[in-house]
Amino acid sequence: MVDVGTTLEMVQASQAGMSALGAGLAVGLTGIGAGIAEMAIGSAAVGATAENRDVFGLVLLLTVIPETIVIFGLVVALLLLF
Amino acid sequence: MLRPERMRRLLIAAPKGEIDAIVRELYRHNVYHIEDFVPESSSEALSIGYPLPEASDAASALTKVRAIENACGIDPENVDVKTKLPASKVREMIRTDLPVIQKEAEDLVGSRSRLETRQKEHEQRARELEPFAAVPLDLEFYRGYARFTVFTGHITRDVDIDVPNEKYFSDKVAGNMVVVVVQNEHREQVERTLLNAGFQAIPVPEETGAPADCMKAHLEEARRIEDEIAAINGKIAGIRERHTDFLVACDELLTADVERAQAPLRFATTEETFITEGWVPEDRADRIQDALGRVTGGRIYIEELDIDDDTVVPVEYENPSFASPTQMLMDIYARPRYSELDPTLMVAIVFPIFFGLILGDVGYGAVLLALSLGLRKFLKGEGGRALLKVLSYASISSIVFGVLYSEAFGFALPWDAMIFSRHLNIGGAAGGHGPQVVELMIVALWIGILHITLGRILGIINARSLYHGKHATKAVISHAGWLGIMWGILLIIWSFFPIPMMPDLTGLPIIAMGFGVAAVIGVVLLVAGIIGIAQENPLEVVELPTIISHVLSYARLTAVGLSSVAIAMVVNYISIGMMIEPQLEAITLTGVIFIVLGILVFLLGHVLNTALGLLGGGLHSIRLHYVEFFTKFYKGGGKKYNPFGMKSKFTEE
Numbered sequence: 001m002v003d004v005g006t007t008l009e010m011v012q013a014s015q016a017g018m019s020a021l022g023a024g025l026a027v028g029l030t031g032i033g034a035g036i037a038e039m040a041i042g043s044a045a046v047g048a049t050a051e052n053r054d055v056f057g058l059v060l061l062l063t064v065i066p067e068t069i070v071i072f073g074l075v076v077a078l079l080l081l082f
Numbered sequence: 083m084l085r086p087e088r089m090r091r092l093l094i095a096a097p098k099g100e101i102d103a104i105v106r107e108l109y110r111h112n113v114y115h116i117e118d119f120v121p122e123s124s125s126e127a128l129s130i131g132y133p134l135p136e137a138s139d140a141a142s143a144l145t146k147v148r149a150i151e152n153a154c155g156i157d158p159e160n161v162d163v164k165t166k167l168p169a170s171k172v173r174e175m176i177r178t179d180l181p182v183i184q185k186e187a188e189d190l191v192g193s194r195s196r197l198e199t200r201q202k203e204h205e206q207r208a209r210e211l212e213p214f215a216a217v218p219l220d221l222e223f224y225r226g227y228a229r230f231t232v233f234t235g236h237i238t239r240d241v242d243i244d245v246p247n248e249k250y251f252s253d254k255v256a257g258n259m260v261v262v263v264v265q266n267e268h269r270e271q272v273e274r275t276l277l278n279a280g281f282q283a284i285p286v287p288e289e290t291g292a293p294a295d296c297m298k299a300h301l302e303e304a305r306r307i308e309d310e311i312a313a314i315n316g317k318i319a320g321i322r323e324r325h326t327d328f329l330v331a332c333d334e335l336l337t338a339d340v341e342r343a344q345a346p347l348r349f350a351t352t353e354e355t356f357i358t359e360g361w362v363p364e365d366r367a368d369r370i371q372d373a374l375g376r377v378t379g380g381r382i383y384i385e386e387l388d389i390d391d392d393t394v395v396p397v398e399y400e401n402p403s404f405a406s407p408t409q410m411l412m413d414i415y416a417r418p419r420y421s422e423l424d425p426t427l428m429v430a431i432v433f434p435i436f437f438g439l440i441l442g443d444v445g446y447g448a449v450l451l452a453l454s455l456g457l458r459k460f461l462k463g464e465g466g467r468a469l470l471k472v473l474s475y476a477s478i479s480s481i482v483f484g485v486l487y488s489e490a491f492g493f494a495l496p497w498d499a500m501i502f503s504r505h506l507n508i509g510g511a512a513g514g515h516g517p518q519v520v521e522l523m524i525v526a527l528w529i530g531i532l533h534i535t536l537g538r539i540l541g542i543i544n545a546r547s548l549y550h551g552k553h554a555t556k557a558v559i560s561h562a563g564w565l566g567i568m569w570g571i572l573l574i575i576w577s578f579f580p581i582p583m584m585p586d587l588t589g590l591p592i593i594a595m596g597f598g599v600a601a602v603i604g605v606v607l608l609v610a611g612i613i614g615i616a617q618e619n620p621l622e623v624v625e626l627p628t629i630i631s632h633v634l635s636y637a638r639l640t641a642v643g644l645s646s647v648a649i650a651m652v653v654n655y656i657s658i659g660m661m662i663e664p665q666l667e668a669i670t671l672t673g674v675i676f677i678v679l680g681i682l683v684f685l686l687g688h689v690l691n692t693a694l695g696l697l698g699g700g701l702h703s704i705r706l707h708y709v710e711f712f713t714k715f716y717k718g719g720g721k722k723y724n725p726f727g728m729k730s731k732f733t734e735e
Contacts (some may be wrong), residue, residue, distance in 0.1 A: 057414035061708055064701050074632065075523065082293040082519040 023077035028074025036068035084721065086424050087400040088364040090117075091389055094374070095357045096382040102134060103377045105345045107340065112727025115361040115396045119350040131346030140339035143176060147332045150187045154322040158330045158732075160462045166734040167331045176332055183325055187318070194314045200306040207221070213259045213284060214293035216252040221293055224261075224286040233262040234458040238280035241296050243272055248629035250401030257282075272653060324529050331732040338728050345726065359387070359591030361723070368422025368645040381688055392548075395420035397720030405430035407471035415708050416718025421546045429707055433472070436703035439526075440643040441695040442483030442504070443650070445491035449692055450477035478698065490649025491688060508651040525585045530636025530710070531572070537714030538565045544715050556618045564714075566607040568629050590645045627731060632710045639706075642698045646691060656680075 045059035090115075097105055110113045121130055137211065151158070213236070224232050236257035243249060245268040250261045260281070264272045271283075289296050334691050349358045362370055371384050389395060399409045399419050401424070408430035418424045441447070454474040461470060487504050488495040494505055502518040502525065545557035577587040577600040587600035597605070615622050661680030665673035712718075 060701065061414070061705060062707055065709065067702075067705075068631070068635055068638075071638040071641050074645065075634065075637045077521050078523065078641065078644065082517065 019080045023080040026073045026080070027070070028073075029071045034066045034070040037069065040061055041066065041068040083400065083402065084423050084425075085400070086418055086420055087398040087723075089361045089389070089398075089420070089723075090364050090367045091227055091361055091387040091395075092367070092371075093357065093359050093387055094382065094383045095355055095384075096378060097355050098351065100378045100381055101131075101346060101349075101356055104374060104382065105134075107373055107377045108370070109345075109727045110344050111366070111373065112729060113362050113366045113370055114726050115723055116345070116726050117359040117361070117394075118348045119358070121350070123556060127175075127352060127509060128350040128357070129352075131349045131351040133347055134343040134345075137340065139291055140336050140343055143180070144333070144336040144340055146180065146184050147329060147336060147720050148166035150184055150321075150325075151329055151333065153187050153191045154318055154329075156322055156326055156329055156683070158333050161326060161330050161732075162462075163731050164327060166730070166732060167327065169733050172328070172331045172335050175213050175328060176336075177651075179328065180332065183321065187321055190318050190321070192597050194311055194318075196313050197307050197314070197447075201304050201311070204300045204307070207287065210284075210299045211289075211293045211297040211300065213255045214287070215297055216246050216259050217261050217293070218294075219250070219261065220291055221287060221296065222290045227263075229266055229514040230263050231266055231272075231275060232286070233260070233272065234286055235260060235276075235281050235282065235283040237276065237282070241279045243275055243280075245272060247272065271560065292566050327732070329404075330448075333725060334728070334730060334732045338730075341726075341728070348378060350472045360620040360726070363398065371513065387734050389420075392419060392421040393719070394721070396723035398723035401426050401430070401530065404475075407468040407475075407614075410434065410465055410468040411472065411704060411707075415712065416716075417720040417722060419548070419717055419720045421547050422717055423539070423540055423715070424608050425712070428536075430475075434706065436639060436706060437699045438483035439529075439639045440478030440702060441480045441699035442487040443489045443491065443646075444481050444484035444495065444642065445489075445693050446479030446646075446671060446692050447477045447482075447484050450480065450696060454476075471694075473700075476703075478542065480517070480699070489647065492647060492654050504647045506644070506648055506651055508648065508655055517644070519640070519644065521583060522644075523637055524581065526636045526639040527633060528583075529639060530633045531568070533636070533706075533711055534568065534632060534714060536566060537711045538562075539567075541715035544717070547715065559614045560618035560622070561714075563611040564629070566611030567626065568633070570600050570607030570611060571629065573600045573607065577601035577604065605653050607717045635710055636706065638702050645699060646695045649687070649691045649694065655683060657684035657687065700733035 041059075041063050044065050048059050049056050094104070119128070119130060120130060127309065150156075152228060194594065211539050214234070224234065225337075237260040238258065240251045243262060243264070245264060247268075248263045252259045260276070262272060262276065286297070286421075287293075291334045338518070346356065349356045351357070367386075374382055389450060397420050399406065399412075401409065405427045408426050411433070412418070412424075412426050438447075442459070449473055452698070454470045454477060458470055461467060486500045487496070488497055488506065489498040499505070502522045504517055504522065506517050517538050541561040541564075542558050545561060546554055546592060548554075549557055573587065575581070576585050577590065580586045580588050587598065590598040590600050593602050602615075615626075657680040661683065665676045665680075
């Protein structure tokens with residue numbers, strides 16, 4: 001793999017690029033995961049709210065619980081970038 | 083302050099003759115929470131009481147008042163109190179004025195609905211005439227023939243008819259229009275031909291003259307009726323204008339009458355006496371007992387009962403006034419139980435801090451503050467008001483943190499960040515030392531560690547007051563176990579990795595197998611903690627990973643905040659850096675369009691980010707409380723304290 005023409009700067013640039021890619025993947029994939037998790041909760045929440053307006057606050061809360069997943073992704077991304 | 087209001091349980095027994103006086107007095111004081119009497123089949127000595135005789139009159143009058151309010155669109159919740167009307171005057175007016183207003187309102191609503199029906203009829207007629215307007219034939223020529231048959235209707239396409247006929251086709255109306263006149267003997271043949279072309283018959287309207295003129299007449303009539311309806315709506319608005327104060331006062335007074343008259347339905351009665359059980363706050367218990375004794379002239383028996391089960395006690399918050407709007411956030415989760423700690427005060431202090439940490443921006447904070455103050459005019463319900471108060475505290479905290487972070491709408495303020503900088507390097511505009519993400523994250527984790535530790539300590543206090551004997555000891559040890567595991571893990575991490583802004587324990591003397599003093603203490607705490615949890619419930623050991631995920635969850639304080647900073651800076655960069663600034667150097671016509679577009683992007687982007695910031699900041703802060711904090715100690719499930727009586731808004735005695 002090691003090319004004769006590879007300099008230290010190129011390796012460093014490639015590493016920076018890789019970690020940026022990794023950060024992007026971390027946020028993007030966890031975002032998809034959170035979206036899938038919120039999908040079922042969200043539709044159930046809308047149904048429950050249609051039945052009884054009073055539960056709106058509670059279901060809004062239940063809906064954001066899976067956001068922890070994407071928060072973890074964001075934490076990982078930030079650690080990669082900074 | 084950190085406990086719900088103390089309650090006393092009263093049993094009141096008195097002869098039935100005093101029931102009216104007692105109910106009236108209880109209602110006036112508005113402190114007595116009635117425990118509904120549930121008859122048991124075994125004891126037949128006690129039965130549910132009967133409503134007082136005035137119940138049905140008051141109820142029917144109330145129905146009338148509510149009907150008028152409905153018709154005029156008055157909602158007592160949203161009416162401002164101008165003057166309080168004296169109750170005696172309202173009662174007088176219920177006798178004299180109410181029937182007049184009711185008749186007026188009923189007549190108006192009745193004639194409005196009649197007019198609406200007529201308007202609909204005319205519109206319907208006009209719709210029916212519409213296809214005939216395309217045919218230049220007066221309506222009376224369509225009927226009255228003995229030897230001819232007339233077909234009228236929609237058709238998909240024009241057709242040729244191979245018998246003697248007279249036909250008119252128009253494609254000017256929706257669905258096309260065809261009129262065919264044939265002799266009776268060809269009728270079936272023609273009908274078949276037409277049906278093959280997708281013919282749909284429509285009846286000829288029972289009118290005379292040119293269809294277009296008829297249609298115009300109907301539409302004009304409908305318009306005229308609409309004006310009449312508008313006039314009636316104006317009159318109804320007039321009623322609302324003139325009588326709102328009186329109507330809401332009536333509503334209040336009669337609601338009180340009905341509630342009072344129906345109170346005996348919640349009492350237990352024997353032939354001669356009645357008994358009721360209920361709750362009063364401790365500081366007002368003596369006063370109400372004295373008052374009851376006075377109005378009955380001593381013909382009453384009151385006993386204080388012991389509180390044996392804390393789940394039946396109604397719960398009323400007792401908080402300083404700045405914390406009371408936060409009670410609404412507590413009610414969304416669950417009201418505290420009577421004997422546990424009421425964390426409202428802690429939420430009231432910590433929630434705005436979290437919100438400010440996330441959305442620390444002078445600009446957004448100011449917008450939200452203005453919003454929360456401005457909406458106060460429109461939101462009059464109790465819950466809405468409380469929410470706006472909470473929001474205004476949160477936005478003030480956001481402004482304070484904005485000053486500390488040196489941020490306004492994503493721009494840097496003229497000073498460096500006083501705590502940690504969140505200025506990202508977007509568009510190459512960052513000054514100073516760039517974002518201190520790692521430091522911010524560690525601060526967030528510290529907040530998490532302390533918040534969770536506080537939660538567990540509160541859990542220990544709660545366990546001691548909720549449980550008794552062996553169970554209490556076990557629960558206390560289990561909570562201590564959770565604390566031990568968390569701090570044990572922290573000690574082990576600290577003894578191996580130096581982390582900025584956290585204690586560095588890597589230099590301590592090594593005892594065995596590369597484990598330093600701190601690590602050994604950590605392992606001991608960890609193992610003791612696991613044993614402590616397992617002795618209460620071994621299944622809870624599977625929950626151990628939540629220790630790490632809950633602490634890490636506080637990283638959202640940094641992460642969500644940084645994302646909102648990033649969006650703000652990107653919006654600024656796109657609108658100002660990319661669209662407005664380059665055009666300002668040499669102004670051209672397209673340049674002006676670009677500048678306008680840039681301003682639009684700027685406004686839209688920041689409106690969106692304000693909404694996101696409100697949602698993100700609010701939901702994530704409250705979620706940290708509900709999920710990470712409350713699960714450590716909070717049970718909830720207390721009954722709402724709902725005193726018998728009413729705070730009169732519109733009337734006075």
